[in-house]
Amino acid sequence: MSAPQPCPQLAWFDIADPASPDLDELARRFHLHELQIEDCRHRPQRAKTEEHESYIFCVLKKLQPDGRMSFDDVDVFLGRDFFITVHAGPSTAIDRLKRRAEEGNVQRLDRLLYLLLDIVVDEYILLLDELAEDTSDIESEVLERPDPAMLRRIFALKRNLIEFRRISSAMREVVNALMRREQGPVGDDLDPYFRDVYDHLVRTVDLIETYRDLLTGSLDIYLSAVANRTNEVMKVLTVWGTVALPLVIITGFFGMNLHLPWLDVPHGAWYATGLMAISTLYILLHFKRKGWF
Amino acid sequence: MSAPQPCPQLAWFDIADPASPDLDELARRFHLHELQIEDCRHRPQRAKTEEHESYIFCVLKKLQPDGRMSFDDVDVFLGRDFFITVHAGPSTAIDRLKRRAEEGNVQRLDRLLYLLLDIVVDEYILLLDELAEDTSDIESEVLERPDPAMLRRIFALKRNLIEFRRISSAMREVVNALMRREQGPVGDDLDPYFRDVYDHLVRTVDLIETYRDLLTGSLDIYLSAVANRTNEVMKVLTVWGTVALPLVIITGFFGMNLHLPWLDVPHGAWYATGLMAISTLYILLHFKRKGWF
Amino acid sequence: MSAPQPCPQLAWFDIADPASPDLDELARRFHLHELQIEDCRHRPQRAKTEEHESYIFCVLKKLQPDGRMSFDDVDVFLGRDFFITVHAGPSTAIDRLKRRAEEGNVQRLDRLLYLLLDIVVDEYILLLDELAEDTSDIESEVLERPDPAMLRRIFALKRNLIEFRRISSAMREVVNALMRREQGPVGDDLDPYFRDVYDHLVRTVDLIETYRDLLTGSLDIYLSAVANRTNEVMKVLTVWGTVALPLVIITGFFGMNLHLPWLDVPHGAWYATGLMAISTLYILLHFKRKGWF
Amino acid sequence: MSAPQPCPQLAWFDIADPASPDLDELARRFHLHELQIEDCRHRPQRAKTEEHESYIFCVLKKLQPDGRMSFDDVDVFLGRDFFITVHAGPSTAIDRLKRRAEEGNVQRLDRLLYLLLDIVVDEYILLLDELAEDTSDIESEVLERPDPAMLRRIFALKRNLIEFRRISSAMREVVNALMRREQGPVGDDLDPYFRDVYDHLVRTVDLIETYRDLLTGSLDIYLSAVANRTNEVMKVLTVWGTVALPLVIITGFFGMNLHLPWLDVPHGAWYATGLMAISTLYILLHFKRKGWF
Amino acid sequence: MSAPQPCPQLAWFDIADPASPDLDELARRFHLHELQIEDCRHRPQRAKTEEHESYIFCVLKKLQPDGRMSFDDVDVFLGRDFFITVHAGPSTAIDRLKRRAEEGNVQRLDRLLYLLLDIVVDEYILLLDELAEDTSDIESEVLERPDPAMLRRIFALKRNLIEFRRISSAMREVVNALMRREQGPVGDDLDPYFRDVYDHLVRTVDLIETYRDLLTGSLDIYLSAVANRTNEVMKVLTVWGTVALPLVIITGFFGMNLHLPWLDVPHGAWYATGLMAISTLYILLHFKRKGWF
DSSP states (O other): OOSOOOOSSSOEEEESOTTSHHHHHHHHHHTOOHHHHHHHHSOOOOOEEEEOSSEEEEEEEEEOTTSSSOEEEEEEEEESSOEEEEOSSOOHHHHHHHHHHHHTTOOOHHHHHHHHHHHHHHHHHHHHHHHHHHHHHHHHHTTTOOSHHHHHHHHHHHHHHHHHHHHHHHHHHHHHHHHHOOSSSSOGGGHHHHHHHHHHHHHHHHHHHHHHHHHHHHHHHHHHHHHHHHHHHHHHHHHHHHHHHHHHHHHHHHHSSSOOTTSSOTTHHHHHHHHHHHHHHHHHHHHHHTTOO | OOSOOOOSSSOEEEESOTTSHHHHHHHHHHTOOHHHHHHHHSOOOOOEEEEOSSEEEEEEEEEOTTSSSOEEEEEEEEESSOEEEEOSSOOHHHHHHHHHHHHTTOOOHHHHHHHHHHHHHHHHHHHHHHHHHHHHHHHHHTTTOOSHHHHHHHHHHHHHHHHHHHHHHHHHHHHHHHHHOOSSSSOGGGHHHHHHHHHHHHHHHHHHHHHHHHHHHHHHHHHHHHHHHHHHHHHHHHHHHHHHHHHHHHHHHHHSSSOOTTSSOTTHHHHHHHHHHHHHHHHHHHHHHTTOO | OOSOOOOSSSOEEEESOTTSHHHHHHHHHHTOOHHHHHHHHSOOOOOEEEEOSSEEEEEEEEEOTTSSSOEEEEEEEEESSOEEEEOSSOOHHHHHHHHHHHHTTOOOHHHHHHHHHHHHHHHHHHHHHHHHHHHHHHHHHTTTOOSHHHHHHHHHHHHHHHHHHHHHHHHHHHHHHHHHOOSSSSOGGGHHHHHHHHHHHHHHHHHHHHHHHHHHHHHHHHHHHHHHHHHHHHHHHHHHHHHHHHHHHHHHHHTSSSOOTTSSOTTHHHHHHHHHHHHHHHHHHHHHHTTOO | OOSOOOOSSSOEEEESOTTSHHHHHHHHHHTOOHHHHHHHHSOOOOOEEEEOSSEEEEEEEEEOTTSSSOEEEEEEEEESSOEEEEOSSOOHHHHHHHHHHHHTTOOOHHHHHHHHHHHHHHHHHHHHHHHHHHHHHHHHHTTTOOSHHHHHHHHHHHHHHHHHHHHHHHHHHHHHHHHHOOSSSSOGGGHHHHHHHHHHHHHHHHHHHHHHHHHHHHHHHHHHHHHHHHHHHHHHHHHHHHHHHHHHHHHHHHHSSSOOTTSSOTTHHHHHHHHHHHHHHHHHHHHHHTTOO | OOSOOOOSSSOEEEESOTTSHHHHHHHHHHTOOHHHHHHHHSOOOOOEEEEOSSEEEEEEEEEOTTSSSOEEEEEEEEESSOEEEEOSSOOHHHHHHHHHHHHTTOOOHHHHHHHHHHHHHHHHHHHHHHHHHHHHHHHHHTTTOOSHHHHHHHHHHHHHHHHHHHHHHHHHHHHHHHHHOOSSSSOGGGHHHHHHHHHHHHHHHHHHHHHHHHHHHHHHHHHHHHHHHHHHHHHHHHHHHHHHHHHHHHHHHHHSSSOOTTSSOTTHHHHHHHHHHHHHHHHHHHHHHTTOO
């Protein structure tokens, strides 16, 4: 799939291998800037848009369909009479764009760019929903199971949110630039459509921030749950330790090889046992009143 | 209530079911943009405002009356000669708007938009008061009862504040845009009224920030209260453990099967007991002076 | 003091009861906006300033003289030929304004507004000095007495700083707006005076931020002091517990009813005591070298 | 040194006592604003610059030469034909300015202002170097000696950085304003010189931020070092406590006045001792394998 | 290498010793500003760019090739007919620039500046990759080995990131200024090239921020891992301490010299042992059910 693929009605060229000489040929034919051709070949680039006299160049970040949160570049050149997409290997987004272009019988090149953005951003929304669910799962489980595995999950999710925020705010700036552009190959009548994509991206960045705040809350809960548990453990030790101390001393006392009281009293053992029971009860009551258990 | 409801004096159409074909008919009649009709049908959207040649489109976030902090979209189209509201199911805000429109004998469509905003934002103020009370309750209770239930309350409230802040700052931007607009269906003489709503929203966002700061303070109190309690527990263990150690050693000493002093002295037990009492008093005094209890 | 009080030389009307019908009369006479009259009656409002064709409306936040940090609204309408102040109940700031207006024989209405701002902001500076002293007291005491009462003081002060910051930055914006206004009832020759008040407010907000930073530092000291104390408590327990362990085992050993060495040696008890002394010395030395006490 | 000191070639008046009537005389002669004369007398003020028709007024913050980080105001009035400096008591910066003005045979008043700024900011750079050294000292010592004295040093330095940041960013704004001014008593050909001072201040603020970040890192190290030490202390207690427990139980067991095994075996004591040795070795090995010591 | 080195085709003067009198000669010849010559001699300066009538002056920050993260200044003067580089000692970046200028047969002076920036920023990218690897290494090791050495690594890396961020955002501003400049010695046709360098720097600052966030996450993991370990240690102590307490009391009880039960029962020792076994099992089961081990 390395050859340029002209669409029947549209001057759309799709390059599935950035290293292919077809790209150089297109560059010569449409006077594409050498640095941008380099950008197509040195991946990954930041999402960005650059305006030239006769065309617009965009780098879009497409979500990889592999389940893990990784992104791939789709490079787009949009001129008045050509639309070039460059990607590495087969791309579901490009396939879907072809289908939607055919179904909708799309005749305009700038509309193709809108459709591509829409497809790319739709996948963001799906990812966002997954991340929302993960955040919410962690939030409800962290108090019950504050173990290191939970900590790992929190930080893996945090890492993904940081990455996703970086990507989607760069994409937001790209769409904002396309929307604000007065002249050029993108018609002004498409502004509401680009604005719609822009709104989705604003909302995405917004919600990622919210999820990060909630996740920070979960981390705080985790840390305080660990502190609480240490506190509980200490209480158990302290209560039973304190209960045991008088018993140890009493039994030690009557174990001394000295002339002790009760030594010859037949029920001396019961007196001592009574003493122990009273001290135990007294201490337990004391901790009970302090609310320690 | 799916049919459009023209107000007697006003061209106000109220759609209570976004899926209804009436909305499509209105869209055709007043040339409403397809993406905005889609926004009406795909809920929830972000609060936003979009200007068109002949009308303004707003998405407002109305508080649900269910007690839990959830929001619902009210979509508004305001043209020179029409005012369309779209909401899902019966809405108390719309009912109240109808009542106020009749009572005040409102003749202008832009005043209807102001009234709707006023009704929606009034409910925000009530919610804000509730959140203020919750924040203040937590603040006064957290030092007394630093338990996991308190932690849950803190984070549930924090979550609500994050959400509420997101919604109300978007709404603030909507009202700001309506106010700054020079031309269009909203008369300039209503600016002070929109400014009043805007002021309420600025104050709302401001106070939410303050509550978040106070809540963060409560969380810090919680964490340090847990640390303090661990400290207290440790002290109890340490004081009594240290008091007991010499007693255990003394009783152990005289329990040895060796040739010990005082073995044959009749009051040897009293001497040993005296030794224990002195050590106990000394240690307690020592900790007292260190201020440990 | 509910009747409007025209100043002899100046058209200054002072309303001490916002609910009074005098306010409605003034509103009719000077064409004051209904929403602003409502603002006068629904307290508290945010500090703000609003410009109208013929007058300026300001809400100022006056410090209550009750010692606790609470603020009250003073509403001001300044036109070319009238100056209206609205406040709830007797106000020391208004009394002082009357005195200063008489003493200085003030003939201009805009100068009255400046004097009022100056009086209000002077009270801020006094409050600021108090807060500075509180911050500094806490800073010097926190390391010595890291107890819950200190924590309460820190958070009470933090709460006050948050509130004071919110109020004084809104006031700063009010004075900034008055200063930047090109036309209207405030003469440009007063700009340096308003700038002076503005500088005081900038400095106030600046210093509040500094105090908050210092207070955050105090909280960190508090938390680490608690952690340090737990560490100290643990050390005491560990040192004495470790010292006692061999003693308990030695006395236990010679308390066994078995055929032990030294049982029949006359000085066996001294040998055992010597063993205990050596172990105690060794352990104490070990901890001494580790710097544990 | 209270009399105005006209420089031979330059109309430079230096007032070393802000309360002196000479200042009033100068104010009358050069039409200086009353509020600025007040600013000279009510110290300290914020660093600021104010433009008037015929002159510029600046408040500069000069570092006190007393070693502690304290600042003093130098007030400057720069007109086309006069340069007035106001300070409280003898000032090394002013003395140095006089020397440099003579040495360089300075003929222009605006160059005097530049020289004064240059002298003042040079002292900032020296202070900055000291603070850098302090930060670096703390960073390298905190892990070795996490004691309360270190905590005090961290917070004293943090306090100084907060204060210094506040002062130098205000000074940066002053120099920025002087530099951007198109007309007035400061010649445009001096712009590169003011820019040089400005660059020093930008760098100063920049580096203060960096030092604050590093100091926050040191605080984190401190806190985690304390936590680590508590952990170490706990481990010692736990290891030796756990080692001792079976020994105490074994000796207790053979101390019971019951019909025990080994009671009559001649080497029973050795058997028991062997049991103790085995348990001790086993437990120590167990903790060794867990990496606890 | 102190003499100016005119390139054959290009008026490029390279000064390898900033103290050399050749620099003064160039300054006289091309009317370079004295303050900028001073900047060349007082190192280090902030990265900055200054425009003059006939030339542009830049301070660039070049990474030292010594492996540790240190930077050195390269000062550049670019006029219409001269290009002066000033650096201290031999510089690999300048050597590489010479090679690339020859290889590419560069004929324009502004292209030389671009090439220099490109070389300098390429080294940033390599450093960035190293830092990314370090961050990722720490992230994966911190949970396994939360020891003070790890803490040192975290803070050393954090320090480097803070420093690198400070340098590269200043460089970004320099390139931004060069790119936005409408007139002057840099041709507009080079804008895409400068933009390319700018994009690299934006991405660099972006990623540094991401790494800092991830590192903060690693620190949180470290701290919570230490807290977790303290918790584990406490549990061990508490479980075994609680298991031992009844055993100690039972053996103590039967060690008392009183009239005890089972004293004369032949299997009394077995009864007591049975009692101990039951208590031990019960307690272990209890902790097992609580999930403590």
